[in-house]
Amino acid sequence: MRNTLSRLSPLACAALMLASQAAHAQQTDAAETGAQESRWGLGAAVGTERSPYAGYGNKTRALPLLMYNGQYFRFVGTTADFKLGAAGPVAFTLRAKYADDGYDGSDAPILNGMEKRKGGFWLGASALWRNPLADLSLEWLADASGNSHGQTLKLQAEHRFKAGNFTLAPYLGVNWMSSDYVDYYFGVRQNEVTAQRAFYQGSSTANLVGGLRTDYRMTPSQSIFLDLRMTRYGSGITDSPLVDRSTSSSVRAGYLYRF
Template structure:
């Protein structure tokens, strides 16, 4: 059953901000000094040209502050499965079919499961709301392995038919190795279509109350900054930590369901590679 409600407004007016953000991300990455040796671009290139397959198994946990009013933290513990082969890559809930490379740019078809959504009993502000479902997404991705940073572009559409939304994400990251540790600062900008934001953060007329006005959300841009740390316990075992903060666009922060403009997140993991 789909909860999608048609939204006649155009969502493309925010796209120029995405490309402005892309330029800022690239400029920021280029300005990072070479504080230590990093094998990021070389490793990616070697993996791309290698015919070997690599598996990884582990466990991941995440704690993220929910944007919804009085919701608290969302905590998840999931098995961590990775695979990187000549034509296929799996990283947690993201799967890529590799299409090949053009110079230093890699292209792939991507499928992803997103654990968003809520049930009406999750928080008092959501009482009486229809449940919003998590979705499967599919689209394409490109990664530029530049000498200064790794720049990624991802477009996805909701193939579950829940929100009928679209997302366009841009990211920049660069890794620095210090002995057994590897530090990777990262920046990201995500454009979310009006169908997406209205499904997860809108309030329909039938759901409006005296404490929760009707609200139709438009498209918006979220910004994220964070730091990932990979620590090699052995040649096959590693610990992973990723701390980040996301600043929500006004279409989300203005929602009567939301009581914050930004949220922190922490992800921890253990991975055994073989």
């Protein structure tokens, strides 16, 4: 198994994919209080995730974390939201996100000779419905960079339990990816075919995602968080000759100081 530490380029530091998920609890706290004053947060996060690509091993990142939450605008990690307001218990936002989903041909033996696949900026919208049973979120995004021309749709349910300074939030969701997305990141083009790598045109698929987020408030301004996640890939991904597993796990942890 090969364990890689991603390059800390300015773009990668801006991305902070791992931090955007781990800091979700911080966004929820701000929304629950209904506070209108602006809040800033600064910290650091580290995460490791098992890549689905054969022979790739783990992707590990250690990056700074910057967060801002105001009355109309919020950003954390790779995600920026413009708040459109609420209709009853449902809150709506316009969303912009950077996703570092690409790879280089040198990242794993199975990818040797493959053309570089790039990450990209995504634009879309989200909705969050709070209710006593579970918070339901829906996110739709389209590739604004024009790399994959893909779309994604994510539906997730989460229930939060509080015990003193601890918060536990188990969650379960479905992540749908369009055929363009899957074909770009998991497909094999005619000019990339080898004896060990057959032609493959990706089809739309849905991944099951489940996990547990925890947050501990050390002081009113300081908190640490942990996110344990498991993903089960759909057949559009597992059928790819680039992939050798049907599930993937990830662990993310970090510290945040809120001003």
